[in-house]
Every structure is written in C-alpha cells, then in structure tokens.
Amino acid sequence: MGAVLRYSRLNGCSPAGMDTPPVLIEISIISGIPRHTVVGLANGAIREAMDRIRAAIAAVGLSFPRGAITINLAPADTRKEGSSFDLPIALGMLLADGQIECEHDVSSFVVMGELTLDGGVRSVRGVLPAIASASAVGITHFIVPEGNRNEALLLEDTHIHCVSHLAEAIDVVTGKRIPERPVQAQQRC
Amino acid sequence: MLVGPPGCGKTMLSKRIPGIIPAWEGAEALETTSIHSLRRPGIGLMPFRPFRAPHHSINTAGMLGGGRPVLPGEVSLAHQGVLFLDEIAEYSRSVLEGLREPLEEGAVTIARAGGPVRYPANFQLIAAMNPCPCGYSGVQGSTCECTQAEVVRYRARISGPLLDRIDMFVFMQPVDPEVVSFVASRTSDAIRQRAEQAWSLVKKEDQNLVDSGKSLEHAGRPPWFSAEAEEMLNRSINSLRLSMRGRNRMMKVSRTIAALNGDHLVLPRHLSKALQYRPRWVS
Numbered sequence: 001m002g003a004v005l006r007y008s009r010l011n012g013c014s015p016a017g018m019d020t021p022p023v024l025i026e027i028s029i030i031s032g033i034p035r036h037t038v039v040g041l042a043n044g045a046i047r048e049a050m051d052r053i054r055a056a057i058a059a060v061g062l063s064f065p066r067g068a069i070t071i072n073l074a075p076a077d078t079r080k081e082g083s084s085f086d087l088p089i090a091l092g093m094l095l096a097d098g099q100i101e102c103e104h105d106v107s108s109f110v111v112m113g114e115l116t117l118d119g120g121v122r123s124v125r126g127v128l129p130a131i132a133s134a135s136a137v138g139i140t141h142f143i144v145p146e147g148n149r150n151e152a153l154l155l156e157d158t159h160i161h162c163v164s165h166l167a168e169a170i171d172v173v174t175g176k177r178i179p180e181r182p183v184q185a186q187q188r189c
Numbered sequence: 190m191l192v193g194p195p196g197c198g199k200t201m202l203s204k205r206i207p208g209i210i211p212a213w214e215g216a217e218a219l220e221t222t223s224i225h226s227l228r229r230p231g232i233g234l235m236p237f238r239p240f241r242a243p244h245h246s247i248n249t250a251g252m253l254g255g256g257r258p259v260l261p262g263e264v265s266l267a268h269q270g271v272l273f274l275d276e277i278a279e280y281s282r283s284v285l286e287g288l289r290e291p292l293e294e295g296a297v298t299i300a301r302a303g304g305p306v307r308y309p310a311n312f313q314l315i316a317a318m319n320p321c322p323c324g325y326s327g328v329q330g331s332t333c334e335c336t337q338a339e340v341v342r343y344r345a346r347i348s349g350p351l352l353d354r355i356d357m358f359v360f361m362q363p364v365d366p367e368v369v370s371f372v373a374s375r376t377s378d379a380i381r382q383r384a385e386q387a388w389s390l391v392k393k394e395d396q397n398l399v400d401s402g403k404s405l406e407h408a409g410r411p412p413w414f415s416a417e418a419e420e421m422l423n424r425s426i427n428s429l430r431l432s433m434r435g436r437n438r439m440m441k442v443s444r445t446i447a448a449l450n451g452d453h454l455v456l457p458r459h460l461s462k463a464l465q466y467r468p469r470w471v472s
Contacts, residue, residue: 018307079303123231126227129223129226147231150231151222
C-alpha cells in the first residue's frame with residue numbers, strides 16, 4: 001500500500017539582475033510530526049514567509065497542511081531573496097495538500113506576490129524584468145500582484161493574472177479566472 | 190563637463206537638457222522601465238527618458254548598485270537617459286572612479302559570492318564644476334584668488350582616466366546682464382527637433398552601413414569622415430596630447446557637429462570645432 005504523494009511544483013522569481021531565470025519551487029508534504037523547512041539558499045525574508053502564509057491560508061478558510069513540509073527552491077546553489085515567494089509557496093502547499101484542485105497545469109506558471117496576514121497580495125519588486133526573463137525561456141502564464149499591474153501588462157505574448165488576494169489566486173488555479181493578454185502595449189512616447 | 194564660475198548657469202542649463210533630448214521608442218522605454226521596477230514596484234511605462242541627479246553625498250552602492258538583493262544604482266536608473274552630477278568635484282573618489290566602467294562599457298557588473306549581477310548603464314553624463322576653489326580661474330573680468338597648488342589639487346579630484354572618458358569640455362563665462370533681457374530666439378521644441386534630425390541622419394547612415402555588410406567599428410577611416418579631416422586629426426594627436434580613446438571621441442563629436450548642420454561628411458571645419466571642446470583646463 002503506497003502513501004499518497006503530496007507534491008506540487010510551480011515557479012517564482014528573485015529580484016536581482018535583469019536576466020535571472022525563474023526559480024523552480026517544489027512542495028513536498030510527508031506524514032510525520034508537523035514541521036516546515038525551506039531549502040535552496042533562501043534568505044531571511046523567505047524563511048519568514050511561512051508565518052505570513054499560515055495566517056493567509058487561515059484567512060481564506062483553508063487549513064495549513066499537516067505533516068512534514070519541505071519547500072525546495074531550485075537550483076539549489078544560487079541564493080534566493082525577496083518577499084515575492086509568499087504567494088507561490090502558499091498556492092503550492094494548498095495544491096500539494098489537495099485542498100484545491102488545479103484546472104491548469106500550474107507547473108509552467110510563474111507566480112509572484114507578498115502575502116499579508118489577511119490574505120491580501122502586496123506588490124513586489126522586479127515584476128517586469130521577471131516576466132521578460134521568464135518569457136525568454138518559454139513561460140507564458142503569470143500570476144502577479146494587482147499593484148504591479150502597470151508594469152506587468154507591458155510585454156506581448158503573455159497571459160497575465162493580476163490578483164489582489166490569495167482567494168483570487170486560488171480562483172486562477174481552479175480555472176475560475178481568465179487572464180489578460182497585453183496587446184500592442186508599447187506606445188511611442 | 191560644464192566648467193564655469195558660480196552663477197553662470199551650469200545647473201540651469203543641465204536641467205533644461207531633458208526638454209531637448211530626442212524622445213525614445215517603446216523597446217528602449219521597456220528596458221529602462223524594467224530597471225526602475227526593481228526600485229519602484231508598480232511603476233508603469235516611463236513616458237520620458239530618466240534624468241537622475243543624485244546628491245554628491247551618494248556612496249558607491251547607491252551610484253553603481255548593490256545591497257541585498259543587488260539592486261540597480263543611479264547609473265542604471267539613468268539608463269538611456271541623463272545622469273547629472275552637479276559639483277562633480279564634491280563626489281567621493283571611489284564613486285567617481287567607479288563611473289569609468291559604465292562610461293566605457295555601458296553597463297555595470299557587480300561581483301557577488303553567488304555570481305556577478307549585470308545591470309545596463311548606458312547614460313549621458315553631464316557634469317558641472319568650478320574651474321578652481323574660488324570659482325574664477327579663467328573667467329573674463331575676474332581674478333582668481335587661489336594659489337597654484339590649490340588649483341592643481343582641486344582639479345586633480347577628476348582623474349586623468351575619467352577626464353579622458355568625457356566627450357566635451359565646455360567653458361562657460363558669466364552671463365552678460367544685457368543678454369538676460371533678450372527674448373529667447375529658439376524654443377526647446379525647436380532645439381529638440383534639430384537634435385532629432387541630426388540623430389536620425391546618423392542612425393540612417395549607420396543603418397546603411399550595416400545593411401551593406403560593413404561593420405560600424407572601423408580600423409581605418411570610416412566613410413563619413415573625410416580624408417582631410419583625418420589628416421588634421423592625425424596632425425593634432427601629438428600636439429594636443431590626445432589618446433586613442435580621445436581621438437575616437439573627437440571623431441564622434443565632429444560627426445555630431447556635422448549632422449547638426451545637415452552634412453553627411455565630416456570636414457576639417459567640423460573637426461576644428463570639435464577639438465575646441467576637448468578635455469583640457471584653461472587658466
């Protein structure tokens with residue numbers, strides 16, 4: 001009898017430099033004494049994320065997954081920084097735990113956003129360069145904070161979801177929201 | 190580099206520059222907006238080229254970039270725009286020397302344990318300073334009260350290698366009171382149009398060269414530089430102590446002067462005007 005594999009993956013981004021490729025985020029939950037560990041040279045802001053995520057998940061009426069949670073940020077030998085990993089980790093945890101069902105294959109999405117304790121999504125740095133460098137490696141679907149809307153809609157050939165709350169991000173994943181497609185966004189100034 | 194006595198209009202002139210530089214296109218605006226979004230989340234597409242004027246108390250990390258995470262500095266925030274350094278002699282030595290890399294490469298590379306981070310930094314540098322501590326050396330109708338040692342020490346704050354990377358040195362004299370009461374003979378719009386026309390002339394020429402398979406970096410004389418002008422330049426290199434970098438800069442400045450006059454070919458008269466702007470101290 002095999003244990004159910006509670007696992008999910010999606011992508012995030014660190015705000016450093018102009019051509020940084022997206023970071024692969026993996027979530028794995030195993031039965032055991034509840035604990036959570038973030039690996040992959042994550043800095044302090046990312047390790048603090050777990051407390052914000054715990055409160056935000058409660059704010060949308062879902063529960064923090066029970067078990068030993070491991071969050072891996074790949075590649076494992078580069079430093080990851082910034083507060084934009086809150087949202088993708090929270091979504092990844094809920095997906096791995098089976099509390100939300102994904103309609104789309106979100107493993108190809110890039111998700112960025114800082115969470116507030118009531119589940120809100122705050123704007124983060126570097127959304128535009130993140131979308132540019134992710135597009136360059138073939139990623140077309142993005143979930144970004146509503147506060148970054150102006151810069152997020154500047155690149156063509158992208159599908160952008162601007163969310164202001166964790167509940168809206170969940171709706172994106174469960175297929176209840178359609179993305180915005182920037183059209184001829186570069187105007188002559 | 191604008192050099193002149195106090196109150197001659199160096200700062201005022203520099204602040205007018207954004208009104209006369211050519212507008213930019215979408216792709217350029219996108220790249221600079223990307224850089225700014227790392228410092229200001231939620232920014233929209235920038236409508237104008239950036240004009241950055243950091244105070245001279247800025248440190249190296251603020252000017253070139255740094256911190257954790259590594260964020261762009263003022264030189265990158267001025268990408269495809271203008272970086273204005275007023276009272277350039279007051280900036281710290283390390284900040285000024287740090288400008289050499291972006292002035293030469295058009296980008297800064299910040300080394301970190303996890304790997305280097307590279308930010309574009311292709312800016313137009315405009316600097317303003319006095320000719321000496323009292324401000325009146327070389328000024329018509331005034332006498333300089335500094336000792337020779339003071340003047341030399343003051344000017345040495347801008348190192349030779351940094352001076353060599355500055356395209357033009359403009360000496361300004363005090364404003365004649367009668368001039369102030371004139372009505373402006375040209376508006377900013379007219380000046381900007383003239384600049385845009387000159388710029389598109391040069392861009393078109395370069396595009397023609399690229400299309401016909403030639404490279405823009407020539408070892409020999411480029412087609413837009415006349416043989417007479419080249420002769421004049423070669424004669425001047427030794428007497429004016431121009432480095433190779435200085436020689437290339439004089440060619441570019443003379444090309445701009447020619448383009449502003451609508452000329453496709455750089456003639457000796459364009460070059461002699463350019464040579465007047467070469468970096469040098471006038472006492």
